[in-house]
Amino acid sequence: MIRYVVRRLGYGLIVLFLVTVFVFVAMTFIPSDAVDLMLADTGASEEQAAELRAELGIDRPVHEQLFSFLGGALQGDFGRSFYTDEPVMQLFLDRIPVTLQLGGLALAVGTALGVALGILAAVRRGTRSDSAIRGVAVAGLSVPNYVVGLLLLTVLGLWFAWSPPFVYVGPTEDFASWAQQMALPAIALGTSAVAGTTRMTRSSLLENLGSQFIRTVRAKGASERLVLYKHALRNSVISVLTLLGVNLGTILGGTVILEQMFSLPGTGQLIYQSVLDRDYPVVIACTIFYAGLFVITMIIIDVLYALIDPRIRAAREAGT
Numbered sequence: 001m002i003r004y005v006v007r008r009l010g011y012g013l014i015v016l017f018l019v020t021v022f023v024f025v026a027m028t029f030i031p032s033d034a035v036d037l038m039l040a041d042t043g044a045s046e047e048q049a050a051e052l053r054a055e056l057g058i059d060r061p062v063h064e065q066l067f068s069f070l071g072g073a074l075q076g077d078f079g080r081s082f083y084t085d086e087p088v089m090q091l092f093l094d095r096i097p098v099t100l101q102l103g104g105l106a107l108a109v110g111t112a113l114g115v116a117l118g119i120l121a122a123v124r125r126g127t128r129s130d131s132a133i134r135g136v137a138v139a140g141l142s143v144p145n146y147v148v149g150l151l152l153l154t155v156l157g158l159w160f161a162w163s164p165p166f167v168y169v170g171p172t173e174d175f176a177s178w179a180q181q182m183a184l185p186a187i188a189l190g191t192s193a194v195a196g197t198t199r200m201t202r203s204s205l206l207e208n209l210g211s212q213f214i215r216t217v218r219a220k221g222a223s224e225r226l227v228l229y230k231h232a233l234r235n236s237v238i239s240v241l242t243l244l245g246v247n248l249g250t251i252l253g254g255t256v257i258l259e260q261m262f263s264l265p266g267t268g269q270l271i272y273q274s275v276l277d278r279d280y281p282v283v284i285a286c287t288i289f290y291a292g293l294f295v296i297t298m299i300i301i302d303v304l305y306a307l308i309d310p311r312i313r314a315a316r317e318a319g320t
Contacts, residue, residue: 008302012295019291020073020284021066027280028062034082034278056082058280069284078288079281081274088285091270096289098168098266102259103251105186110193110247115240117194118201119233125206133198140195145254149188149261156184166263185262189254193247200243204236238305245298252290 035052044052053059057068072079078088121133156162164181171178208214209232217231255268263269267286274282 005299005303008299012292012299015295016288016291020070020288023284023287024066024069024280025062027278027283028065030278032278033058034280037278038082069281073285073288078285081282082279083277088281091282092267092285092289095265095267095270097170098264099252099255099259099268101171102182102185102189102255102264102266102268103248105182106189106251106254107193107244107247109186110190110251111197111240111244113190114194114197115201117198118205119228121198121202122205122209123228134202137195137198140191141199143191145188145191145250146257146261148191149185149258152184152188153261164262168263168265181262181264185258185264188258189251192250192254196243196247197240200239201236204239205232208232208235241301241304245294245301248297249294252293 033053034056035049035058038052039049050059057065060068069079076089078092080087081091084091117133117137121130124130153163164184165177166181168181169177205228209228214227214232217227222231252268255266256272257268258264259266259268260272267289271283271286273279274286
């Protein structure tokens with residue numbers, strides 16, 4: 001099992017390298033750069049622009065910039081922001097707690113509510129409740145999370161004359177204000193997670209409830225509650241765990257727009273502004289973090305597979 005985890009970590013490092021190269025090269029293909037934006041209305045000459053590019057190090061060939069960035073990143077130095085001249089790592093560390101709070105809330109609420117609705121739909125298969133839950137799930141998958149956020153703001157603002165606070169306050173400073181500000185973006189971000197988890201839980205649970213081993217358990221006289229929660233649901237959890245990684249990717253991507261929309265000073269808002277400003281070091285560092293978090297989550301999910309299902313653990317210990 002340890003060998004398997006080490007191998008997956010190796011694959012994860014390759015993924016991080018490829019993501020870094022792709023994002024770095026893609027940013028250099030954007031028509032204008034940071035210097036163009038900085039000097040747009042200053043009337044600076046071409047010589048002054050060239051000097052500033054040389055100072056920032058973006059006048060060199062792309063491969064030289066990439067190797068220089070990778071060399072610093074391996075030592076924990078992701079460069080400095082083109083605009084504030086602050087270390088990128090410090091900017092990132094200042095912002096990441098907000099994104100982790102928002103993403104954690106969205107993932108937890110989305111998964112818990114999705115599993116509950118999926119169980120309800122499976123137990124009441126073919127009823128109006130089942131149809132209603134499936135309809136809501138389809139709608140949740142179809143509507144982008146930023147549209148859900150706009151709808152929530154519009155409905156609460158027009159019908160109830162209420163809007164969340166738009167000045168971020170940490171949970172340790174004022175928990176009530178923090179909860180009000182986090183509620184709407186967390187619901188908007190978690191919508192797709194609820195929808196996907198509901199559909200996956202329902203289909204997996206129905207498949208397990210119709211399997212041979214469940215019929216055997218019922219033949220032994222086990223109660224329906226025991227059949228559902230101890231046997232069928234346990235085997236369905238593996239499918240739900242697989243979806244956690246997908247949900248995490250969707251939630252991390254959604255933070256870029258929703259943090260800007262709800263004035264949350266997280267890494268999503270930082271990426272949004274840095275892309276507009278062509279602040280390459282900040283964009284690349286945040287992208288590496290998002291990719292790294294996704295890779296680590298998938299490895300943890302793989303380990304949980306083995307803990308839940310002994311057959312998977314045996315196969316991985318055998319190296320298959």
